[in-house]
Amino acid sequence: MKKLIPTLSIAICLMAACQSKNTDSDAGDSTSANSKEIDQSKQCYQSIKNRDTANLSLNVEDEKVTGSLSYNLFEKDKNNGVISGIVKGDTIIADYTFQSEGTTSTRQVVWLKQNNQLVEGFGDVxxxxxxxxxxxxxxxxxxxxxxxxxIDCK
Structure with a gap:
């Protein structure tokens, strides 16, 4: 009887530990499912032309869009920032708030979606x-x- 009580105690502890692991893995599975949903709304794009590069990461939810944008244009100051705006049909209209030369600035950006590309719009400002x-x-x-x-998001 003296050996039975410690053996039962150990067995109960092991079963409790196994139950908590199952609960943790279930939570991990739902987190993975949520991550997949979030990833589906995330889109990444890159522009490379000669020595100029730009990277765009978008999070689209309904008609709202947020994300990050960076330009690294040859012989010009690099700038990085965030965008926030709307999607209207095949057009994204957003404000780009960025840092360049130690100053924070905001400018409007517009892209037209064509197949798997976004074409940036330019005009009088x-x-x-x-x-x-x-x-x-x-x-x-x-x-x-x-x-x-x-491109594939990293």
């Missing part, structure tokens, strides 16, 4: 309330723009 924005979104040019190709 003006400053409104400290933010650079396009004068007329309907007159943007997409022909001589940076073209972002879809």
């Amino acid at each position: 003006e400053e409104v309330d400290g933010k650079t924005q396009f004068k007329d979104l309907g007159k943007l040019g997409f022909g001589k723009s940076l073209i972002f190709n879809k």
